[in-house]
Amino acid sequence: QKEVEQDPGPLSVPEGAIVSLNCTYSNSAFQYFMWYRQYSRKGPELLMYTYSSGNKEDGRFTAQVDKSSKYISLFIRDSQPSDSATYLCAMRGRAGGTSYGKLTFGQGTILTVHP
Amino acid sequence: EPEVTQTPSHQVTQMGQEVILRCVPISNHLYFYWYRQILGQKVEFLVSFYNNEISEKSEIFDDQFSVERPDGSNFTLKIRSTKLEDSAMYFCASSLTGTSGTDTQYFGPGTRLTVL
Numbered sequence: 001q002k003e004v005e006q007d008p009g010p011l012s013v014p015e016g017a018i019v020s021l022n023c024t025y026s027n028s029a030f031q032y033f034m035w036y037r038q039y040s041r042k043g044p045e046l047l048m049y050t051y052s053s054g055n056k057e058d059g060r061f062t063a064q065v066d067k068s069s070k071y072i073s074l075f076i077r078d079s080q081p082s083d084s085a086t087y088l089c090a091m092r093g094r095a096g097g098t099s100y101g102k103l104t105f106g107q108g109t110i111l112t113v114h115p
Numbered sequence: 116e117p118e119v120t121q122t123p124s125h126q127v128t129q130m131g132q133e134v135i136l137r138c139v140p141i142s143n144h145l146y147f148y149w150y151r152q153i154l155g156q157k158v159e160f161l162v163s164f165y166n167n168e169i170s171e172k173s174e175i176f177d178d179q180f181s182v183e184r185p186d187g188s189n190f191t192l193k194i195r196s197t198k199l200e201d202s203a204m205y206f207c208a209s210s211l212t213g214t215s216g217t218d219t220q221y222f223g224p225g226t227r228l229t230v231l
Contacts, residue, residue: 004157036222043119043206043222044158088158101146101210102171103220105158 003027006089006106015115019076023089023106026070030091030104033065035074038086038108047087048074079113086110117141119223121207127229128197136192136226138207147190148208148220149182151175158206164190197230204228 006023013019021035032051036044048063050056050072056063064073072091076083089106120139128134140147149161163170164182181193190209194201204227208220 041224043208043224045222046219049219090158101148101163101220102160102173103148103150103158104160107157 004089004091004104004106006109008107008109010110010112012112012114013079015079015081015113017079017113019074019079019083019111019113021074021076021087021089021109021111023072023091024070025072025091025104027091027093027104028070029093031094032092033063033072034090034103035061035063036088036090036105038088040085044088044090079111081113081115084112119207119209119221121205121223121226123226124224125227125229127231130199130230131196134194134197134228136194136205136207136228138190138192138209138223139188140190140207140209141211141221142188144209144211144221146170146210146212146218147182147184148210149192150206150208150222151203152206152225153200153203161192161205194228197228199230202228202230 004025035048037047038044050063050065053065053067060077062075086108088108090103122137147164150158152158160173162172162176179195183191204225206225207223210218210220
């Protein structure tokens with residue numbers, strides 16, 4: 001089983017739609033969960049960061065973590081064409097652990113929001 | 116806003132040649148990282164670096180790879196004898212401390228390495 005699994009899509013939605021992106025993971029050592037956005041030919045850019053189970057909201061974006069199910073989600077409300085990008089989930093272990101700094105990424109989901 | 120920069124943006128080399136990829140991390144950051152992304156695949160961790168030492172490395176980071184911080188601003192990744200399978204996008208990242216749970220890694224735009 002892969003450490004982090006993410007459906008690569010591609011996902012195509014109309015402008016204004018609610019987008020749901022998901023990742024599952026198998027490593028219980030992961031404690032910190034991130035969503036990065038990557039535009040074509042650019043480096044990953046941090047969107048959201050969560051630690052505990054539950055929801056975290058930032059504008060149109062909501063990150064959700066369910067540690068019991070080893071499942072994380074990113075919701076995008078009122079999606080815009082400018083949201084078109086690849087969305088990467090990433091995670092890492094606890095401070096002081098053996099793999100603290102290392103980020104483990106999902107495959108990335110390609111999202112297109114069409115006008 | 117401070118950003119991580121990388122040069123060159125695209126490097127083409129012949130198999131067996133040495134390449135050096137360069138990065139300028141954000142100026143007050145202390146932890147530095149290299150990741151790579153083979154076309155169509157995941158972003159993969161290569162190495163982390165702190166206080167002039169490697170903190171952690173992946174199994175990909177074998178003896179053909181080395182990292183260095185030659186001065187106060189640059190961070191380099193050297194591949195001694197490139198192979199076809201080294202063709203990928205290489206990303207440099209930096210973070211302020213590396214020891215806080217909320218520490219964020221900021222990524223550069225990447226160097227596309229093509230090995231012929």
